[in-house]
Amino acid sequence: MADKINFLDATNYSDAQIPSDLTQSLIDLRSIMSNSSDLMINTVTISGHNSAIICCEGMVSTDSSTELIFHPLMNLKLPQYSKPEDVFEYIQKYGILTFDRTTIITFGQLIRFIMSGFVAVLVNGASGAIVLGVQGYDKRGVSEPTTEVNVLGAQDGFVETVRVNMSLIRRRMKTPLLKFDLFQMGEKSKTDVCLVYMTDKAPKKLVNQIKNSLNKASLEVVLSSGYVSPFLEGQPLSVFSGVSTTQRPDVLCAKVNEGRVALLIDGTPFALIAPSLFIENFQTVDDYSNRPFYGTYIRWLKYFAFILATVLPGFYVAIINFHPEMFTHTLLLNLISSKLMTPYSLTVEALIITILYEIMREAGIRLPRVVGAAIGIVGGLVIGEAAVSSGLISAPLLIVLGLTASSSFVISGLNQQTSILRIVYILAGGLSGLYGIAIVTAFLIFNVCDMETFGIQYMAPLSPFTPKAMRDVFVRMGFKKLQSDNVKVSTLNGVTRYDDNTQK
Amino acid sequence: MKKISYGQVIFLLFICRVFRTLTFNPFRDTNSGVLMWSILISTVLQMIILLPLFYIYNKHPGKSVDELAFGISKPVGYIITAVYALYFILLAGRAIKYFTYFMTDMFPSIKNYYFIAITIVIVAGYGAFVGVEALGRSSIFISFIFIAMIIVMIITAQGKMEKINLDIAVQNPADDIFSCVLKELGMNSELTTFALLLPYIKSDIKKAGFILLGMKLVVLEVIVFIYTTLLGDYIKLARIPLFVVGSYSKTKFIERFDALYMLEWTLCAALTVGLFIFLASKGIKRMIVRVKDTYIVLGVALVCLGVNFLLSLSHKPFDMMLDKWFTSILMIVLACILPSLILLVLKAMKTKAE
Numbered sequence: 014m015a016d017k018i019n020f021l022d023a024t025n026y027s028d029a030q031i032p033s034d035l036t037q038s039l040i041d042l043r044s045i046m047s048n049s050s051d052l053m054i055n056t057v058t059i060s061g062h063n064s065a066i067i068c069c070e071g072m073v074s075t076d077s078s079t080e081l082i083f084h085p086l087m088n089l090k091l092p093q094y095s096k097p098e099d100v101f102e103y104i105q106k107y108g109i110l111t112f113d114r115t116t117i118i119t120f121g122q123l124i125r126f127i128m129s130g131f132v133a134v135l136v137n138g139a140s141g142a143i144v145l146g147v148q149g150y151d152k153r154g155v156s157e158p159t160t161e162v163n164v165l166g167a168q169d170g171f172v173e174t175v176r177v178n179m180s181l182i183r184r185r186m187k188t189p190l191l192k193f194d195l196f197q198m199g200e201k202s203k204t205d206v207c208l209v210y211m212t213d214k215a216p217k218k219l220v221n222q223i224k225n226s227l228n229k230a231s232l233e234v235v236l237s238s239g240y241v242s243p244f245l246e247g248q249p250l251s252v253f254s255g256v257s258t259t260q261r262p263d264v265l266c267a268k269v270n271e272g273r274v275a276l277l278i279d280g281t282p283f284a285l286i287a288p289s290l291f292i293e294n295f296q297t298v299d300d301y302s303n304r305p306f307y308g309t310y311i312r313w314l315k316y317f318a319f320i321l322a323t324v325l326p327g328f329y330v331a332i333i334n335f336h337p338e339m340f341t342h343t344l345l346l347n348l349i350s351s352k353l354m355t356p357y358s359l360t361v362e363a364l365i366i367t368i369l370y371e372i373m374r375e376a377g378i379r380l381p382r383v384v385g386a387a388i389g390i391v392g393g394l395v396i397g398e399a400a401v402s403s404g405l406i407s408a409p410l411l412i413v414l415g416l417t418a419s420s421s422f423v424i425s426g427l428n429q430q431t432s433i434l435r436i437v438y439i440l441a442g443g444l445s446g447l448y449g450i451a452i453v454t455a456f457l458i459f460n461v462c463d464m465e466t467f468g469i470q471y472m473a474p475l476s477p478f479t480p481k482a483m484r485d486v487f488v489r490m491g492f493k494k495l496q497s498d499n500v501k502v503s504t505l506n507g508v509t510r511y512d513d514n515t516q517k
Numbered sequence: 518m519k520k521i522s523y524g525q526v527i528f529l530l531f532i533c534r535v536f537r538t539l540t541f542n543p544f545r546d547t548n549s550g551v552l553m554w555s556i557l558i559s560t561v562l563q564m565i566i567l568l569p570l571f572y573i574y575n576k577h578p579g580k581s582v583d584e585l586a587f588g589i590s591k592p593v594g595y596i597i598t599a600v601y602a603l604y605f606i607l608l609a610g611r612a613i614k615y616f617t618y619f620m621t622d623m624f625p626s627i628k629n630y631y632f633i634a635i636t637i638v639i640v641a642g643y644g645a646f647v648g649v650e651a652l653g654r655s656s657i658f659i660s661f662i663f664i665a666m667i668i669v670m671i672i673t674a675q676g677k678m679e680k681i682n683l684d685i686a687v688q689n690p691a692d693d694i695f696s697c698v699l700k701e702l703g704m705n706s707e708l709t710t711f712a713l714l715l716p717y718i719k720s721d722i723k724k725a726g727f728i729l730l731g732m733k734l735v736v737l738e739v740i741v742f743i744y745t746t747l748l749g750d751y752i753k754l755a756r757i758p759l760f761v762v763g764s765y766s767k768t769k770f771i772e773r774f775d776a777l778y779m780l781e782w783t784l785c786a787a788l789t790v791g792l793f794i795f796l797a798s799k800g801i802k803r804m805i806v807r808v809k810d811t812y813i814v815l816g817v818a819l820v821c822l823g824v825n826f827l828l829s830l831s832h833k834p835f836d837m838m839l840d841k842w843f844t845s846i847l848m849i850v851l852a853c854i855l856p857s858l859i860l861l862v863l864k865a866m867k868t869k870a871e
Contacts, residue, residue: 335626336776341769445636447776448620448627451783452636458658458784459644459791463651476654477522 021045027121033097035063035137042067045120052127059100060091063137067123072130074149081111082132082145097138104134104143113146125203155181158260158282160425166298170260175205175279181262182209182269190214191269198227198278199235205279206235209265214272222467223274223287238283241276245287248464252430252457255466257289263298288466290473292486294426295319300489308489315423322420322431327438327450329413330363335446351407360443362406366414367436374418518579520717523725525653527732528660533707533792534733535663536785538740540615542757549745553738555697560734562698563705566853567726570711573856574722582712582856583800589862595804597855601713602800604851606817608706609793610824613637616786617825623760624779634825637786642818644791645798646811649717652792659784666763666781667740673766673774674747682749703844705733709851713796794818 021029026045031038039054046052051070058064066082091099105114113131117123118141127133130148155177158170171178179193194208206227210220223245230244242256243249259265260282265275268286276285295315300308332339333348340348355362400406421431434457441449464471474482484490521529570582577585583601587594617633627633644652711726718725744758747765755761760782766774798814805813 332776335624336773338773339771339776341772344770445632446624446627447780448624448633448636448783451780452640452787454780455640455784455787456643458655459640459647459651459787462654462658463647470654472654476525476657478524478657 021120023047026124027119029120030118031120031123031135031141033138033140035065035135038135039065041120042123045124057087059086059134059136060089060095061093062095062097062100064100065135067127067133067135067142068131069127072128072150073132073147077111077147077149078132081147082134086134097136100134100136101139101141101143104145111145111147114143116141116143125197128203129205152177161259161261161264161297163297163299163302165302167261167263169262171262171277171282171284173280173282175207175277178262178277178282178284179207179209182266185262185266186211186269194224196227198230198241199232202234202236204235206241207277209269209275209277209284211269211272214270215274216272219272219288219467220274223276227276235278235280237281238276238278238285241278242285245276245285246466248466250460251464251471252434252460253291253427253464253471255289255464255469255471256285256287257293257426258283258285260284261298288469289471290469291461291471292475294424296485301492303489305489305491309487312489318420318423319427319431322417322424322427323434324438324450325417325420326363326367326410326413326435327440327442327453328447329410329442330359330439331442331446331450333359334443348409351409354404355407356404358443359410360439362410363413363439363443364436366400366406366410367439370414370418371432518716519648519650520719521649521653522719523721523728525656526714526718526722526725527729528656529653529788529792530707530710530729531732531736532656532659532663532785533710533789534705535736536612536789537615537704537706538737539759539782539785540612540619540757542755549741551694551697552701553741555694555701556734556737556741558694558698559701559705560730562702563708563730564727566708566849567711567730569853569856569860570715571723571726573860574715574718579716581715582859583803584716585856585863586859589859589866597859598800598803600855601709601851602797602804604709604847605713605793605797605800606821606824609641609790609797609817609821610828612786612790612793613821613825614828616782616790617829619757619760619782620779622756623775630829634822637783637790638818638822638825640787641790641794642814644787645795645818646814649714649792649795652788652795656788659781659788662781662784666778667736667743669774670763670766670778671743673768674762675765675767678743678746679749680746682746699842699845703848706844706848709848710792710796712852712856713799790821794821797821 021041021044023045026041029041032041035056039056042054043052053068053070055066056063057066064086066086068078086104089100089103091103101116105116115126117126117133123133123142123144126144130150131144131146133142133144135142152174153172155169155172157168161170169181171181175195183191183193188211190211190213192208192210192212194210196206196208197203198206208220208223208227226244226247227241230241232240235241238258242254242258245256246254248255259268265284265286269275273286273288276287278285295312300311303311333352337345337349352359357365397411401408401411417435421428424431434453437453438450441453443449445452462470462472462476470477473479474486484494573580573582573585583594583598586597613634616637617630620627620633621630644655711722715722740759744755744762747762748755748758760775760778763778764773764775766778771777794814794817798810798817801817802808802810802813
């Protein structure tokens, strides 16, 4: 009876088994890959058996594959009546010096491994294949993080390769309690993602909830952390996010040690951490490297900077338009005289200058480095000099914007929120003065207090109140006190959704 | 079911009580001495009023008063639920009216009455929509802002606190103490919220009740003391003495603080109205189960807005709502007498069944 021919292609290959006939295997593989130009198939003879060595171009290290695979296999001399399985046994147990090796049986596994930089060896007569890890694709070296810049902390940051990131974390946490859970996401991209958590700190329910959320995420491709974080956040109408990102291994280790769960994603240097709290946006590595009194001072400076960055322009517009009696006589006269020189209403002026600033800021991020200096000149000249001297905007408003912009750089993690809220506050203040600002503030307070991520309230430990956690909120106590009884996610007051049944 | 801690209950109801003082002063025709005594006496009475609710919390955990009424019979349950829902709608409408009157009186430059009423209902409706947990957590922030505001008022007040002002104020003619106690009891309508908040309180309602009463007593006495010693006889002319005290604040770089204090007034209004809309919505949800929560909250918010506009059309219903007998008796009935009656009927039914 003729064998039924199953035509394999990119839609039905996942569970198809690799046949023992080498010729058929190669035909199927070429069909699945649509004869893609980066598929490299070398047909060789290994100890008298027809074989094939398969990889993706540019993904493997030529030196390693020559030394560890080709050389030993080409020189292999098994006894005369050896079977194809003997070649596999040789590769698995003797002679091939790679750590990463495994036997696979389906085309789905084969495709995934060769596209991850593995070399696959197929032997005629033996079903399945052996894959050997000799990755040699180009990757960026470990360097200083581009965001989360600091003075006294470590200068290494995550890179795009998940396994390198895992090693950066493991170097810092040399304990078997630190667990890595590697799996794939993305139907087409099959991106490697890795859950990182401490088995003695992370509540079991939290880890399971996160795993369930990720399993339910049906994505075609996962190319950055932004693809995954909405599936962890769970509250799309929230202004803030209950999932934070970090580029720093030291920060990730600290968060994981508090019982949080981190997610490394292959292809992006930004790790996700859940759950995240509002107050953590004001905590940086340098806080813990400085003396406690200075750390406390900087902490309060950041709180004040957040208020300035968000509310200052709106406040200014509201007070000038509706509550000028708040200012002293001298200041009021100065402000009024500046305002009288400009053609637009203060609200419109504030909106124009805010949007101009956002354009400059966005341009500064996007434009090529070689012309980067130009943006400073354009911004300074256009907004600073020309707009004021031509009377389009008033000088006090420019001072307000300067303060606002500087403050927003202090808490760069909240840049998205401060940018939008700034405009909302300007509109509210321009429409109905401090009453409008109060209404927006009430909305914001309700919105933020409603936020929860995997059962952890976003405003913890402020509300619900955890007294012990205040030593790292209102002040930055010394490490002797902070480490004596570290606050864990599962002990934040009001968290009753998790028993403290950690992984043990 | 989402629950709140006893601390959040305390701050939530504290703000509701403080909101009455912030926007309305029924004691213009009395003196501060009598007022301070009436606050003390009414606090003691409030402790007694809360006792049946403490009993319900312990003996029937997870049930509110209106849910308990369904244990008597369905029609009785519906009637009791409707009564509470209507009461909270009335309270919300009245709170909106107090706030809009305050805003239009003190800040006429900020839009008109309708704009203020609609915006406060929108934000309060959103508060009701997000639920009691968010309201409870918000109350902590708003309470701390309130306390900070009081401290700033004291520090920046331009007047001096003079004992002689207190002497003059206490010698003013006054209502008899019984009337003042009744008025003060009527100002504490937030106690009725306990009747429907019972299932949402995580633990230790007694602690919540007593700390709340203690906190109210201290804060209200301090507020009365402050504005009496600062303003003296001028209190009789002041519509809202606390706000007048705030108007006297001044520093070298801020000439007047009253617009800043208005921020806190607005936050308190949003929280108070939001809580009342939430409780009314929960009651109506019990009666109309099939309708989505969002639509019920929206409907209740619109009705509260309507009640507010109706009250502004004629002074008669509003004056009635201010009447000390109406407010105090209604509060006592809904917070104490009705729960006690329900408990007695249920006990009688149980005894009969046995």
